[in-house]
Amino acid sequence: MRDGKPPAERIPILKMGEFLLVTIQVEMHDRLVMGLQDELTQQIVQHRARGVLIDISALEIVDSFIGRALGNIAKMARVLDAETVVVGMQPAVAITLVELGLNLEGVRTALNAEKGMALMRRGFDAR
């Protein structure tokens, strides 16, 4: 881990119909988080996306910085008429988030990518 490859400089964003899909598969330093936030916002507009799915199942921690970025993404997406769902949070991460005091306000979550996709296809209406 400590002698591993240098961290990626950007997180790929996939377009699928009217949705954008992001699978975070690397550990994220803060600049990478900010870059994702900016790029997602641009791509929502560029592709007129209606939904954004962010898979964080590979993330081993969500600290206040990442948590706040997820909240910001959801807020900015909403202003641009798109909804965001965060999927796949590991149980240990969820427990830690609560103790940290972060509530991810305004961020919809789903257990996994499949459930998240179903939520987006339904148009997010019914809980």
Added chain:
Amino acid sequence: MPAVREETMDVRSDEDVMRVRQVTRQWAIDLGFSLIDQTKIVTAASELARNALIYGGGGITRFEALHEGARRGLRLTFEDKGPGIADVAQAMRDGFTSGSGLGLGLGGARRLSNEFDIVSAPGQGTTVRIARWK
């Protein structure tokens, strides 16, 4: 309490904050921490290393493995020579922030640790020390 193993790392960039997380994870695994305990101390380390970088202008992180009888613990110390904190009690409150953080850093790190202490004064830098026991 004497540490049985010790290591110090510089914290001067975003990448260093990430490395602090990785090294903390490895130490917690070596000490036999559960996944939840690993996640808690790694998250606390991330908050405190970022604080040292953003508010302290960079600093160091010290890792110490603690053995007390059969108990195993990990102590982390974050030191910076930055401007320091005038009102530590206020800085501990959630929502308080003087930089670009959310203000959950200190209070959150305390809740994720078994032991927490902070020494800071204007012009004197800030030292935060936490420990988590297995």
